[in-house]
Amino acid sequence: MKKIVAFLTFMLAFSSSLFASDNTLWQKSTLNEIIERGTLRVGMEAGYMPFEMTNxxxxxxxxxxxxxxxxxKAMGVKLELVNTAWDGIIPALLTGKFDIIMSGMTLTPQRNLQINFAQPYIVVGQTILLRKGLEGEIKSYKDLNNKKYTVATKLGTTGEQATKRYLSKSDIRLFETEADGALEVANGKADAFVYDLPFNAIYSSQNPGKLTHLDTAFTHEPxxxxxxxxDPDFENWLNNFMRQIRGDGTYDKIYGKWFESSDWQKTLN
Structure with a gap:
C-alpha cells in the first residue's frame, strides 16, 4: 500500500511539474503576448508584387x-504592419520589433538555423526577365551562364543565391530592391533579371514590349x-489557421484576388 501511495504521490508531483512547465511556456509564447497586447505586429518589406506593395x-x-x-481577425486583435528593409528583417524579428515575418520569405536551411517557420503557404521559383533583343538567343537560364551577359538580381534573396549558383560565369549585379533590378533590364542596362516568378510575371505584363519573361521556374521555393x-504554441496555431482558411475557401478567395486578377494593379503608383 505504501508503494502505491508513494507512486501516486510521485506521479502527482511529476504531472504538476509538467503542467507548470507548460503554463510557463504558454506565458512566454508570442501568441499569448499578441492576445494580451491586442495587436498582431507583422514584419514585411513592401515591394514584392503581389505579396506586399504600396498603393x-x-x-x-x-x-x-x-x-x-x-x-x-481570427485572433480577435488589431493588425499592425511594420515595413522593414529586407536585409534587416530577420534581426528585427529576433529583437522583437514584430511578431512574425509575412513577406514572401523562402524557407531555406540557412534561415531555419536562425528562425522557425510555419508550414509553407505557397510554392514559387526563380524565373528570368530578358532585355529586348535576346528572345531568340536565350532559351533558358543555362544560356546566361556566360561572362558576356550581365545578370541582375536582388541582394540577400534566394534570387541572389540561385544566380551565384547557376550563373556564376555571368557578370552579376546586385540591387537593393527588385524594382531597381528589373528596371535595369527594362532600360537595356542589364541582359537579365533573376527573381521570383510572381513578381517577374506581373512586371513583364506591366512593361509590354520592353522585355521577355522566361516563365519556367528553375528552382523550387516554398x-x-x-x-x-x-515557440511551439504559436507555430501550432499558425499551422492550424492555414488548414482552416484553406478548408473554408478563404485562401482561394484571396489567391484569386491577387494572382488570377489584375484589377489591383490600377491602384498602384
Whole structure:
C-alpha cells in the first residue's frame, strides 16, 4: 500500500511539474503576448508584387496583407504592419520589433538555423526577365551562364543565391530592391533579371514590349511565415489557421484576388 501511495504521490508531483512547465511556456509564447497586447505586429518589406506593395494612397496591400488581416481577425486583435528593409528583417524579428515575418520569405536551411517557420503557404521559383533583343538567343537560364551577359538580381534573396549558383560565369549585379533590378533590364542596362516568378510575371505584363519573361521556374521555393524559435504554441496555431482558411475557401478567395486578377494593379503608383 505504501508503494502505491508513494507512486501516486510521485506521479502527482511529476504531472504538476509538467503542467507548470507548460503554463510557463504558454506565458512566454508570442501568441499569448499578441492576445494580451491586442495587436498582431507583422514584419514585411513592401515591394514584392503581389505579396506586399504600396498603393497610391500609401497603404501597404497585397496577398500577404490580406492573409494577415484574416489572421488578426481570427485572433480577435488589431493588425499592425511594420515595413522593414529586407536585409534587416530577420534581426528585427529576433529583437522583437514584430511578431512574425509575412513577406514572401523562402524557407531555406540557412534561415531555419536562425528562425522557425510555419508550414509553407505557397510554392514559387526563380524565373528570368530578358532585355529586348535576346528572345531568340536565350532559351533558358543555362544560356546566361556566360561572362558576356550581365545578370541582375536582388541582394540577400534566394534570387541572389540561385544566380551565384547557376550563373556564376555571368557578370552579376546586385540591387537593393527588385524594382531597381528589373528596371535595369527594362532600360537595356542589364541582359537579365533573376527573381521570383510572381513578381517577374506581373512586371513583364506591366512593361509590354520592353522585355521577355522566361516563365519556367528553375528552382523550387516554398514560402513560409517566420517566427522566433522556442515557440511551439504559436507555430501550432499558425499551422492550424492555414488548414482552416484553406478548408473554408478563404485562401482561394484571396489567391484569386491577387494572382488570377489584375484589377489591383490600377491602384498602384
Amino acid at each position: 497610391k494612397r500609401g497603404d501597404i496591400v497585397g496577398f500577404d496583407v490580406d492573409i494577415a488581416r484574416q489572421m488578426a 514560402l513560409a511565415w517566420g517566427i522566433r524559435k522556442g
